[in-house]
Amino acid sequence: MAELNILEAIRSAMDEEMERDERVMIMGEDVGRKGGVFGATDGLWAKYGDKRVLDTPLSEGLIAGAAAGAAIYGLRPIAEMQFADFVYPAFNQIVSEISRMRYRSNGTFGVPMVIRMPYGGGVHGALYHSQSNEAYFTSTVGLKIVAPGTPADAKALLKASIRDPDPVLFFEHKKTYRLFKEEVPDGEQVAEIGKAAVAREGSDLSIFCYGYMRFCALEAAEALASEHGVQAEVVDLRTLRPLDMETVLASVAKTGKALVVHEANRFGGFGAEVAAAIAEQGFEHLDGPVTRLAGPDVPGVPYHHNLEDWFMLSPAKIVEAAQTLAAY
Amino acid sequence: MAELNILEAIRSAMDEEMERDERVMIMGEDVGRKGGVFGATDGLWAKYGDKRVLDTPLSEGLIAGAAAGAAIYGLRPIAEMQFADFVYPAFNQIVSEISRMRYRSNGTFGVPMVIRMPYGGGVHGALYHSQSNEAYFTSTVGLKIVAPGTPADAKALLKASIRDPDPVLFFEHKKTYRLFKEEVPDGEQVAEIGKAAVAREGSDLSIFCYGYMRFCALEAAEALASEHGVQAEVVDLRTLRPLDMETVLASVAKTGKALVVHEANRFGGFGAEVAAAIAEQGFEHLDGPVTRLAGPDVPGVPYHHNLEDWFMLSPAKIVEAAQTLAAY
Amino acid sequence: MNAKLAANPRHRELGLSDDEVLAMYRQMLLARAVDERMWLMQRAGKIAFIISGQGHEGAQVGTTWPMRRNQDWMAPFYRSIAATMTFGMTAEDIITAHLAKADDVSSAGRQMPGHYGGAPYNIVSVSSPVGTQVLHAVGIAMGAWVRGEDVVAITYFGEGTANQGEVHEAMNFAGVHKLPVIFVCENNGYAISVPLEKQVGGLSVAARAKGYGFPGITVDGGDVLACYAAGKEAHERARTGGGATLIEARVVRLTSHSSDDDQRRYRDPAEVESLKQHDPRGLFANELRTLGVLTDEVDERLRAEVKQEVNEASKRAEARPDPDPATAGRFVYAEEGH
Amino acid sequence: MNAKLAANPRHRELGLSDDEVLAMYRQMLLARAVDERMWLMQRAGKIAFIISGQGHEGAQVGTTWPMRRNQDWMAPFYRSIAATMTFGMTAEDIITAHLAKADDVSSAGRQMPGHYGGAPYNIVSVSSPVGTQVLHAVGIAMGAWVRGEDVVAITYFGEGTANQGEVHEAMNFAGVHKLPVIFVCENNGYAISVPLEKQVGGLSVAARAKGYGFPGITVDGGDVLACYAAGKEAHERARTGGGATLIEARVVRLTSHSSDDDQRRYRDPAEVESLKQHDPRGLFANELRTLGVLTDEVDERLRAEVKQEVNEASKRAEARPDPDPATAGRFVYAEEGH
């Protein structure tokens, strides 16, 4: 057992998997000697060398496409996008190739690779270092999308992602990297992709969230309980695709009310799918409208802290939305 | 007045706008002498010359990015993606640049351009000539998304798109290009972007659709009325972003039941937003679950007609879903 | 020329026996015959769409010939009938794929005609967006380099495609690490209707290689042995740590872009007519005849063999079952035991 | 050298008067002073992040100098402090942008420091994903070409960025139509921590121009007048229908990549130390002193002027209002009357 924050948990997952399986390699911008701009690969270059921890040219299309080729060939690449905001040059490879290879070859070629992407706002990164762009990928069939919110989940889910026979996009919220530490079991802890977790039990309404919003929702739930007498259940989705509707619906059946929370823009965000699925499959349980709380519909998080604060969700904003829904 | 199909309506809109405004130009692959692979620009190269109807190299990133530069400079480019399936190399320009330019410059730079994209299946085009990938763009703040279903709408909305001060993605369903003709008024018919239309009145349930699905939904509505005594209202959304929630909610208020229909994959598709918005804002009107009927969650339309038929929606499938919902 | 050729035939200088050049010639005949059969089937309504390799066979057979089957890898494109067949695919594989039958090795009927691929042959499944396969080839070469394995990757694409950003990213990376990869650009002068001078600044794709730090050469795609020589040298270079090569083969597109296109809309009849003189099949036959390696008798025998092979392959392919819609939802993700 | 220089000074040969070279020198001093002030403000906690142009000023001032303000266009990058200032932005504009004030001309405080832009100056607003601006410059050049207008576009980017696919697509298109555009690659040998030899196959960005059919030249970015000469020639070429030019200026990055980076993690102390010898400001000062154009007295006056300008600009910038959150939802789309 070690006390790790999310960044350390991620590093340790990669280290253990590289140790375990020679086919695992890391590639990306500045992942080598520098150890990544957030330090996620710190020390791995020294340990595994120039080739298995490979500094690529500044070309995201290359990173994704060459990783795909290597995965087809038999390796298990972990590709890092320096920021999720910079994944778009790789979009063609991800949606045309990586997500479709297995289906189009009738299962004869697979692309077992992971793309790690630091995402999210609240870090003074403005429009291009703050994006929560998961919806572009959650709507892409053939990908699996993971977005952990705790160190233990980060480690166990990253290990599962590396071992998965299919491509996994692994979203790491930058604001959670060093947010808190927790005991993380050593060694063979591999989670199952596709399972949500009830992070806090409650009876009055269900809050569905992931990543940094898990942290905010839990804080909000404490405030709701202590200050407003509202018992919120907090469900951390953890995997966005495939979505664990069983856990989601069980929670809605229990509380009758669903609040879907994410930092990304509201219109067409991932929350739309969660809300629509609840509204359709959980209709009989609902005694209030499925409510979304999400980032405002502007093209990005603006920079100045006045503006950034305006954009970002917070425990206080969650409390407000939850109260309104609870009072419905 | 002329009897036009959708392809002719689109050509005529471009012709009239180029005639009216010297800043309007067309650029794309094979749009010049060949007149486009579907013939949408047929005759325009001969009329307006090599520069205003510009055959570009085979580089979609270039097409979008250079059009953006030209729009910033003061032109009004219409960029053609040969198939919507091939837009991904341009994704970075569209979502990082074109959609965000106005916001990030606080309104001092605009990108008045149109991207025309033939999309949709049922044309034996398989995984890469059949995509309905509108959800990648409807979730992108800063873009406007138009998807007409009739010749008159196609013409009036394309004219509006060309005149719009902001970037518009114009989705043309390939299967509708020559599907039917109708009288289309000549000259200055410019529609308002952002308005849905009730294509058929009904009282029992509302079908929300766009593009080719408008045609299928109307056929289904006839069958529902004549064979099953169900009066379906068909709402053609026409503009997907901004979405005309006023018209949508008015219809739901009337019928109490919403069926959202689109050809694209279900999970995270545009229908999720429509359904989630109805479920939230129309909750009090609903007397049945907001239901989605959409393409199956496979990574693309498969080729062999056995498989393609399995994938594609049809009037019969809409009738079935509508009956189930109506009986709720 | 005759005398010189006869005295010192090029193919022997290149280390090819008479039997081998005849085998190459036969491979070209076979690819062409399959290709022509596809057009017939398309016209007969059995195939919805066909995209042809006619005129490109010399470049393909020549450059693929030195590749080691079951060891090297290929990332082809939609005109790669001859290349994929040289690398192991059979006439029946190709025809089955075009008919989109349930046991088509490329995609089980899921992809359009022309989307080759075959796990048993180390041929990566190809998609439609042009140029994406170039990165896969580079990724395979990178994989081999990281693992220290003796593998060469070869990839094929057109000159229009050379202008895609991904191709640039791929070539640059190959240059940085001297990866064992061969880029073959089949320059047929057109990207659908858009001619070379509107596609390629500077008019030479091969010239770009210098900007990536590896050799780029231009060969006459009508000259099979020149293509073979270029491919062999590139393969040798890749295998021995010398890195990548870009081969630009100047070829002719003998057909319209595809069965959906009509090149008379944008190409001069005289230009189209003149292309036949550059047909690599005829040029190779002439050369081999001049050398006495190919005789009327041999040619007739080969043509008869090829015809029979295509007939039988077609018959067997047509008899195969169509895909079952109940399978259409499979293999979105890996399935247990697959 | 002194004698030769004095007899036939380079700048006069290039058509620059003594006053003009002093103005160029002053421009470099000013850009450097603003840049240094940004770092101070960053350390004082007034600015969250800074990305610097120190060491790049020679290349920027030299190549921008021939551009016509209010007629030509610029698509800069995050190190373009000197370039944007040479093209019209003031010290106050730059500092206001860094402080993210409500009336910052670039973005009204919406973008991070280093994201220059200014409609009044024909400077396109730049984003963070590297290389996207290169296509905008080409699009502007295309627009001018389509409309027959006398406009040249110039764009700036690093050598790591040169490996993005979009840059390739842009350059190829410029080559095809001989568009009036100038590509300036400021090659400082690093893309954050990744050195040139792991970025650029062949090690020369300029060499790529040949593959697009236009001239590519390498200049010493420490030599302002060489950069000016290259920019002037490129501008002349663009203006007169001769098409594009790629200028690769070999520069030094005198700072870490940004305030978030520490280059000691990946760069030798000796290497970092040696960079100062290539500081274009010092080199230019030396040259002008040798010529007698710059004296101690003039240098002191200029430095004093510049210092005062920066002081005053900072004061005014700091006094400006912060953005009002009530405005954060505006300008997603065009607003009436804007």
Ligand SMILES: Cc1ncc(C[n+]2csc(CCOP(=O)(O)OP(=O)(O)O)c2C)c(N)n1
């Ligand atoms: C990304 C992308 N854009 C457009 C197309 C449509 N398309 C198919 S083939 C082709 C022309 C290809 O030209 P070239 O690369 O020269 O190859 P050729 O067909 O001439 O052999 C085009 C534009 C595509 N398949 N992919």
Ligand SMILES: Cc1ncc(C[n+]2csc(CCOP(=O)(O)OP(=O)(O)O)c2C)c(N)n1
């Ligand atoms: C598409 C994209 N990927 C990654 C980054 C992160 N990043 C910012 S600057 C930089 C290095 C740029 O190097 P170079 O082009 O040489 O310019 P320099 O900073 O050295 O002047 C990187 C990787 C980015 N901004 N955009």
Ligand SMILES: [Mg+2]
């Ligand atoms: Mg071609």
Ligand SMILES: [Mg+2]
């Ligand atoms: Mg650099």
